[in-house]
Amino acid sequence: MNLILFQKRSDFRKLPADDPRAVHIREVLGMQKGDRLDVGLVNGPRGRAILLNNPSGDALRLKIEWGEEIPKPCPISLLAGLPRPQTARKLLRECASLGLGKIMFFEAEKGEPSYKKSKLWSAGEWHRQLMQGAEQAFSTHLPEVSHFPSLRAALPDFDKDPFPYRVGVDNYESTMALSQFHVNDDETLCLLAVGPERGWSQDERNTLRETGFTLAHLGERVLRMETATIAALSIIAAKMGLM
Amino acid sequence: MNLILFQKRSDFRKLPADDPRAVHIREVLGMQKGDRLDVGLVNGPRGRAILLNNPSGDALRLKIEWGEEIPKPCPISLLAGLPRPQTARKLLRECASLGLGKIMFFEAEKGEPSYKKSKLWSAGEWHRQLMQGAEQAFSTHLPEVSHFPSLRAALPDFDKDPFPYRVGVDNYESTMALSQFHVNDDETLCLLAVGPERGWSQDERNTLRETGFTLAHLGERVLRMETATIAALSIIAAKMGLM
Numbered sequence: 352m353n354l355i356l357f358q359k360r361s362d363f364r365k366l367p368a369d370d371p372r373a374v375h376i377r378e379v380l381g382m383q384k385g386d387r388l389d390v391g392l393v394n395g396p397r398g399r400a401i402l403l404n405n406p407s408g409d410a411l412r413l414k415i416e417w418g419e420e421i422p423k424p425c426p427i428s429l430l431a432g433l434p435r436p437q438t439a440r441k442l443l444r445e446c447a448s449l450g451l452g453k454i455m456f457f458e459a460e461k462g463e464p465s466y467k468k469s470k471l472w473s474a475g476e477w478h479r480q481l482m483q484g485a486e487q488a489f490s491t492h493l494p495e496v497s498h499f500p501s502l503r504a505a506l507p508d509f510d511k512d513p514f515p516y517r518v519g520v521d522n523y524e525s526t527m528a529l530s531q532f533h534v535n536d537d538e539t540l541c542l543l544a545v546g547p548e549r550g551w552s553q554d555e556r557n558t559l560r561e562t563g564f565t566l567a568h569l570g571e572r573v574l575r576m577e578t579a580t581i582a583a584l585s586i587i588a589a590k591m592g593l594m
Numbered sequence: 595m596n597l598i599l600f601q602k603r604s605d606f607r608k609l610p611a612d613d614p615r616a617v618h619i620r621e622v623l624g625m626q627k628g629d630r631l632d633v634g635l636v637n638g639p640r641g642r643a644i645l646l647n648n649p650s651g652d653a654l655r656l657k658i659e660w661g662e663e664i665p666k667p668c669p670i671s672l673l674a675g676l677p678r679p680q681t682a683r684k685l686l687r688e689c690a691s692l693g694l695g696k697i698m699f700f701e702a703e704k705g706e707p708s709y710k711k712s713k714l715w716s717a718g719e720w721h722r723q724l725m726q727g728a729e730q731a732f733s734t735h736l737p738e739v740s741h742f743p744s745l746r747a748a749l750p751d752f753d754k755d756p757f758p759y760r761v762g763v764d765n766y767e768s769t770m771a772l773s774q775f776h777v778n779d780d781e782t783l784c785l786l787a788v789g790p791e792r793g794w795s796q797d798e799r800n801t802l803r804e805t806g807f808t809l810a811h812l813g814e815r816v817l818r819m820e821t822a823t824i825a826a827l828s829i830i831a832a833k834m835g836l837m
Binding site: 353448450531574582583593 | 771828
């Protein structure tokens, strides 16, 4: 945690002694009255907080000075086949660390309907994973997360946004390496599509091609979904001059 | 596991019923007598195995037909500050999946001497992590892993190899993005240096510069060591046309 995120803007904050953020300040950072730490407002500015009391078992009181600048999201969004929950947790954290604009999950033909029933999605845990990823990255931006019952059902939603660059990762059929995909370094929005663990169905491949996606591969190796996603996002971000 | 790796070449194999590979074939793949699966020889060719008996509690017998071609390693090697064991496990798996040539760990000034004492390094677990990464990637190549007590102690070893490209990730001091680092797409060997979780010391930065490393950053975000490593390796591999 390189920064502690708050959901609401306030110049004074009181954290109960058992709030995970208070525990982190007390036990991991070992801070005392008068010490300062980095904080952030979700989708807002960063700030500096000063501890107004010693955090020894009491509620912890913070005074915050907020900055002006609001960190920009990365111009890349992700369209992903809904993976098993353990993979989804990693994806949520990594995509928040990388500052993605949106994450659109769709139930893929080669996915499992049970994935959607995980407590990850019902109990707000998905949001905590995003917070952790942003806090790691010293960022305040949280990707907007949405769910669709199929790839086709997601089409109207991603047509609302002008994604002039659309590219899908497909190691099985594509003959073009992602390094050959052309992106200008003007930070225009890009939508990256990644299939679920078992890959795309033929119908999904056709849908992607019909809606302007270029399909590209990441070399000969079969990478785990989260590794392939980080790799593809990094290659595109580097093409945009962002990495 | 997309392929099962063996350490020794043999045309017939007998796997005890409790061998993890036998358990995987029986319980995850649910295979029966006559079924075929992909296998590989460490640093050798891939092959196809046929099950000679039903794997119901007995030792499992395989007949293997070996291929000719030996998968090539990726021309990138990693020089990494020894991280805490949980991070090292992920790095070993990911680097094996990506097919790196070598992984050189050094005890960094901002690392912890206790990291080296983990059972990860004493009990052969590091080797199993490499095997898992290669099996995931449908690869047979295992990176060569070595350890050094400091960055300086590693110098003679990485001077033995002709690494014409040397680049280090440094998000704190570098003003050049990794995307600006020039690599020809001729697959010449590249050595990527990544600091430990807490970053480089000034002395280590000087050592890198003196030994021909360009320092480059990965953007504004603070990425976890394993995420930064995957990102940097992918960007370099894409510059070489491998991804």
